[in-house]
Amino acid sequence: MNVSTYVGRLRAALGLEHNIVIMLGAIVLLGLGEELWARFIPKYLELLGATAWGIAAYGTLVDFLDALYQYPGGWFADRFGRKKALLVFTLLTMLGYLVYLFSTHWVWILAGTVFVMAWDSLSSPTIFAIIGDHLPQERRAVGFGVQSLLKRLPIVIAPSLGGMLVVAFGFVQGIHIGLMITLLAASMAVLTVHRLFQESERVVSDRSHFTGIWREMDRSLKRLLFADCLARWAEGIPKVFIVLYTIDVLHATPFQFGWLTSLQMVAAILVYLPIAKLSDRVNRKPFVLLTFAFFTLFPLVLVCSTSFVWIVVAFIVGGLREIGEPARKALIVDLARESARGRAVGVYYLIRGLVVFPASFVGGWLWTIDKQFPFFAAFGVGVAGFVAYALTGRTGRHVTSS
DSSP states (O other), rough: OOOOHHHHHHHHHOOOOOOHHHHHHHHHHHHHHTTTTGGGGGHHHTTTTHHHHHHHHHHHHHHHHHHHHHHHHHHHHHHHOOHHHHHHHHHHHHHHHHHHTOSSHHHHHHHHHHHHIIIIIIIIHHHHHHHHHSSSSEEEEHHHHHHHHHHHHHHHHHHHHHHHHHHHHHHHHHHHHHHHHHHHHHHHHHHHHHOOOOOOOOOOOOOOOOOHHHHHHHHHHHHHHHHEEEHHHHHHTGGGGGIIIIISSSOOOHHHHHHHHHHHHHHHHHHHHHHHHHHHOOHHHHHHHHHHHHHHHHHHHHHHHHHHHHHHHHHHHHHHHHTTTTHHHHHHHSSSSSHHHHHHHHHHHHHHHHHHHHHHHHEEEEEEHHHTTTHHHHHHHHHHHHHHHHHHHHOOOOOOOO
16 A cells, blocks of 8 residues: 555545645644643733632633624634635634733733634634535544544643743743744634635525524434533633632642643543544444533542642543543534534534633632632532433434434
8 A cells, every 4th residue: 555545544534634634734723822821811810910800700701702703603604605714713813812912901811802712712613614514424523533632732732831931931921922922823824724725616595593593403402502501611610710729729830730731631632533433433422421521520629639649630530521522513513404504503602602601700709709619519510411411412323414
């Protein structure tokens, strides 16, 4: 077998169609830049004068924008095409990086976040739609597995480097250097998509709006959404306080926190592809349930940690929260109407985000009472989400799109 044949088979097995490869390149470039500083933003806000409520406001704003942007992002991708969506959303994100770079007060970070979230949130339905457009149902979990792996790969590398920048130059200067690197990486992503992404000539004739898409949404998808909302509450309540709890309460250094974050992503990456391939062959529910189980366990293990070894265990559990993500994403696309795929994904994530975004404020309130309370509350909500999906979630892989 010659090299070109082997490469062709490998690309086919991993779902690496041309446009998917270009999209993945953009994901890696922006991820490598953002992860230099993104995990340290709550501490950065604290240094710029934000109280616990200000940090909670940042987390809430991120969750709210993550919800608000989903449906417009899906609508734009369906209406104007996948290529234009990727370009516009990346440029908006770069504007946010510039606001972050020149911020002198924590309120400006909130203003910049309005633009920074364009990549993570506006582009999310576009990424789902590109994978759904180019891969058949029996290969979608693997496609999402590769996408999830490459999205998290920068988290293995960049947070530790970001921690080194912070230690070497201080929090403010270190984050500024990271932001300049991110602007360069984002510029490379824009050029790559503009020159190489091949927009199809497909015309979307389906003009259904939000309410119509919701009414026609598969009941199994609505049940998944309900359980997913509970699982994301379990994530959202302590999310912005994890860095503060790890550094201020458990006394890890910024470099150690960056290393722990990298370890968390290694744990996720190791299971992505084998589990994704298995979920394409059998059914998706057990793997989605595993994800919900680890969402539940992570805050409990972290808050109960009494030594650095247990902190390490907690972050490994945190990485295993991703074990069923390719299966869950593939199930969403399986159950979404093909003619409105971007908007259907947008509806799902809009509703999930609107339900979940207050979680950080609840976490902030609990944090002001006792720094352990957000983590115990997250565990309780996670248990509810796991039980809800165990009792109601669909078991089969083979579904009929509406």
